Amino acid sequence: MLSKIIYAIRYRINKLNSKKVIGKNNQIMNQGSFYGTVIEIFGDNNSIEVGGNSILRGVNIHIKGNNIKLNIGNSVSIKGGDLWLEDDATKIWIGSNTTIEKAHIAVTEYGKEIIIGKDCMIAKEVEIRSGDSHSIIDDKFQRINHAKNILIGNHVWIGNRAIILKGVEIGDNSIIATGAIVTSNVPVNVISGGIPSKTIKENINWKRERI
Numbered sequence: 001m002l003s004k005i006i007y008a009i010r011y012r013i014n015k016l017n018s019k020k021v022i023g024k025n026n027q028i029m030n031q032g033s034f035y036g037t038v039i040e041i042f043g044d045n046n047s048i049e050v051g052g053n054s055i056l057r058g059v060n061i062h063i064k065g066n067n068i069k070l071n072i073g074n075s076v077s078i079k080g081g082d083l084w085l086e087d088d089a090t091k092i093w094i095g096s097n098t099t100i101e102k103a104h105i106a107v108t109e110y111g112k113e114i115i116i117g118k119d120c121m122i123a124k125e126v127e128i129r130s131g132d133s134h135s136i137i138d139d140k141f142q143r144i145n146h147a148k149n150i151l152i153g154n155h156v157w158i159g160n161r162a163i164i165l166k167g168v169e170i171g172d173n174s175i176i177a178t179g180a181i182v183t184s185n186v187p188v189n190v191i192s193g194g195i196p197s198k199t200i201k202e203n204i205n206w207k208r209e210r211i
Contacts, residue, residue, distance in 0.1 A: 023066075032056065032072070043068065043088075051076065051096065059083060065090065073098070073118070082106070090130075095120065095154065108133060109147035117154035117172070121208065128152075128164040153188070157206050173205045 017034050021041045028039070029047070032054030039048070041063045048061065051074035058080045061070065065088045072078075073096035080102035085092060090107045094100070095118035103126040107114045112130045116122075131147030138144050148167035152158075156170050159178035170176065170186040177193025177200070186192045191201040 032076075034059075037061065040064075048072075054078075062086075069093075076100075084108075087112075092116075098122070100126075103128065106130065106133075107147075107150075112147045112149055114150045114152075116152045117156065119155045120152060121157045123158060123160040123162075123178075125161045126158050126164070127162075130166050132166075155206075175204065175206055 017036065018038045023042060023044045023046070025045045026041050027047045029049045031052040032050040034056050036058045037056045039061045043064060043066045045066055046063050046068040048070045050056070050072045053074055054072055054076040056078045059078050060082045062082065062084045063070070064086045067089045068085045069091045070083060070085060072094045075097050076094055078100045081100065082104045083092060084104070084106035086108045087110050089111045091113035092105060092107055093113065093115045095116060097118055098116060098120040100122040102124045103122050105114060105128045108131040114128060114130055128150060130150055132145050135143045136145040150164060150166065151169040153170055153172035155173050158164070158176040159180070161178060162176045162180045162182065164182045168182050168185060171188030173189045174186050175191045176182060176186070176197065177191060180193045180197040181195045182192065182197040184196070186197070187199065189202065189204055190199045191204055192198060193200050
């Protein structure tokens, strides 16, 4: 009886999923589970791939453009927030065993990508953005704020309300402190915090468990 009740609850939650696909040759290859997730795809030849045992709850996935790829590894947990991919050939890659809570991850402009490594922990209200979404023009009417790739290494912990801006690379095993604004590269095995973020402690690592 209990198994029937659980199945019925899961079925009802799954019914809350929403999908709008406008375009040709778009693919969703899902080996995980979606609960209350909204997927919008506008364009052609786009793909979403979700690995086994991954769970997305209340996530908004927005794709606008052509030849865009969203790849989520195995055993990833994403609760709330947005995965936003805009403009042709943009990519978001999320490594296996990573957990994300109510973050806004947005990649814009042709060919740009955001790569998040394995076993990362990304807290609530984090923003990770490859671009500014609007143009800044100099006195010669030339744009000066082009988007740049973002690379987050393996086993990186990003604290609440941190902001990771375009062009940043964060090294393996590092921690980004709560509220930090990261505008430049972060080495491996450090704690980085402040506005703008800077190294405040070296030679560290971290574990999910309290020991």
